Amino acid sequence: MSKKKRRNPGKKPKSLRSETKQTDKRGMSHYTVEEETTLLPFLLSVITNKSRNAVKSILTRGQVSVEGEETTKHNHPLKPGTKVSILSNRESKKQSALAGMTILHEDRDIIVINKDAGLLSIAADDPTDLTAYSQLSDYVKKEDPDNKIFVVHRLDRDTSGVMLYAKTEEIQEILQKDWKNTVKERIYTALAEGAVEEDSFEYSSWLKESKGIKMYSNPENNGGKHAVTHFRKVLGNENYSLLEVELETGRKHQIRVHLKELGHPIAGDKLYDAETNPIKRLGLHATTLVLVHPGTNKLVRYTAEVPPSFLKRVK
Numbered sequence: 001m002s003k004k005k006r007r008n009p010g011k012k013p014k015s016l017r018s019e020t021k022q023t024d025k026r027g028m029s030h031y032t033v034e035e036e037t038t039l040l041p042f043l044l045s046v047i048t049n050k051s052r053n054a055v056k057s058i059l060t061r062g063q064v065s066v067e068g069e070e071t072t073k074h075n076h077p078l079k080p081g082t083k084v085s086i087l088s089n090r091e092s093k094k095q096s097a098l099a100g101m102t103i104l105h106e107d108r109d110i111i112v113i114n115k116d117a118g119l120l121s122i123a124a125d126d127p128t129d130l131t132a133y134s135q136l137s138d139y140v141k142k143e144d145p146d147n148k149i150f151v152v153h154r155l156d157r158d159t160s161g162v163m164l165y166a167k168t169e170e171i172q173e174i175l176q177k178d179w180k181n182t183v184k185e186r187i188y189t190a191l192a193e194g195a196v197e198e199d200s201f202e203y204s205s206w207l208k209e210s211k212g213i214k215m216y217s218n219p220e221n222n223g224g225k226h227a228v229t230h231f232r233k234v235l236g237n238e239n240y241s242l243l244e245v246e247l248e249t250g251r252k253h254q255i256r257v258h259l260k261e262l263g264h265p266i267a268g269d270k271l272y273d274a275e276t277n278p279i280k281r282l283g284l285h286a287t288t289l290v291l292v293h294p295g296t297n298k299l300v301r302y303t304a305e306v307p308p309s310f311l312k313r314v315k
Contacts, residue, residue, distance in 0.1 A: 027091030028065075031084045039066065039076035042084065063087040098135050104162065104302050109171045109295035111136060111149070114304035115163050117281040121154040136165055152176060156253075158268070161188070161286025161304045166294075174294040179250075184299065185290035188245040188255060189234075191283030191310045192264040193274060196241035200232045203258045207251045214271060215253040217261050227251040229258045235314040240267060240278070242306075242314045244287075255284060267313070279309040 031046055043055050043064065050058075062070050065085040066078070078084065100119035105112040113132060115121070120131040133151060140147035150172035152164045166172035175182055205217040208224030218224065228248035235242040241264060245255050253272075259265055260272035267276055267283035290301045 027088040028085045029088070031086070033078045033082040033084060034080055036080060037078050038074070039064070039071070039078060039084070040074040042078055043086070046084075047086070058086065058089070063089075098139065099130060101132055101135070104304065107295070109167055109293070111140075111165045111167060112289070112302045113163050113165070115155055115160055115286075117158050117160040120157050121163065122151055124157075132163065133165070140167065153179070153250075155286055156282070156284075158282035159284045159286060160281075160307065162289045162302050163286070164289060164291075164302075171294050175291075182294070183289065183291045185288060185301075186247045186250065186286070187288040188247070189285045189287045189306045189310060190243045190245050190255060190259060191267045191279070191313060192241045192243055192259050193239075193267055193276060194241065194264045195236055195238050196231075196233050196243065196262075196264055198231075198233065200230075202228065202230050203262060204228045205258065205261065207254065207257060209252065215251075215257050217257050225249070225251050227254045227258070229254055235311070237314055240313045242310060278313055279307075281309075283310060285310065 031042075033042060040056065040059065043059060044052060047055050047058070056074070058064065059074065060072055062072060063086060064071060065087075066076060067083050068085070100116040101113045103111060104114050113136070115132055120129055120133075122133040123129065123131050133149060136149045140149055147167070148169075150166040150169055152166050152172055152175045155161065155163055164175070166175060205219055205227060206222050206224040207215045207217055207227045208222055209215050216224075217227075226249065230246040230248060232244045232246075233241055234244050243259075247254065256266055256269055256272050260269070265272050265274040267278055268274055268281055269283070270277070285307055286304065287306060288301065288303045290299065292298070293300045
């Protein structure tokens with residue numbers, strides 16, 4: 001009786017073999033085609049942990065790019081040397097489900113986002129308004145309907161940048177109970193009107209809220225809350241100054257009021273006497289948040305790059 005040749009079920013046909021590159025920060029896995037084929041058979045050869053229907057769904061959802069161009073064609077021809085990129089399901093869900101923000105970091109305890117200007121942190125007067133909170137709530141419930149999101153701090157609607165949410169009430173309480181000591185750095189970037197002369201300076205005052213939403217500053221204690229802000233000039237010209245701003249205290253509208261008091265209101269800040277609106281939004285961005293992680297007790301840093309529109313005004 002002749003012996004049957006043993007087959008290796010894990011071995012792929014030569015024409016479908018590929019070289020896999022490391023997954024990048026955007027959640028994209030990159031492959032290089034070695035032999036001529038078409039797209040669906042190629043995907044089936046490199047995505048070995050999913051069914052044929054699941055792989056077809058990845059293609060249909062627009063998660064596949066060939067030479068940087070998105071395609072959904074099953075029979076898209078591939079030649080040797082062609083670059084194929086696949087966006088992970090996890091990243092695809094983030095990008096498709098969230099409007100006006102991106103997730104910078106997520107673990108079992110917290111979610112850190114980069115919020116766009118114009119998006120509310122939490123619900124305001126109109127319950128139909130889109131908010132970061134409502135979107136993140138829907139996002140975590142897709143994994144488990146019992147999952148929830150808890151607000152830790154807020155950014156003004158017109159301020160963009162780094163924001164932190166807790167994934168459990170316990171983590172929220174840990175962060176809020178000792179926020180001042182847990183958070184080591186809160187750094188913003190401000191596009192201020194006019195040419196700021198000093199390279200670095202500090203401003204201190206007491207802030208008190210009027211019956212409306214506007215805050216008022218006084219150099220002496222007026223029964224309000226003491227606020228201290230540190231400024232460092234990064235770039236500037238005769239019209240605008242780009243400032244790195246670090247909060248020593250975190251009062252409502254603190255940076256906006258202090259820059260108005262210094263004669264350099266934030267561009268686009270009509271509430272605090274700005275005369276210009278060159279980027280069609282408030283020129284304030286939460287750049288960096290450094291804190292002791294509530295779950296690991298390790299120091300962590302989360303950063304959202306300064307919007308290009310800020311930089312264009314000071315070049």
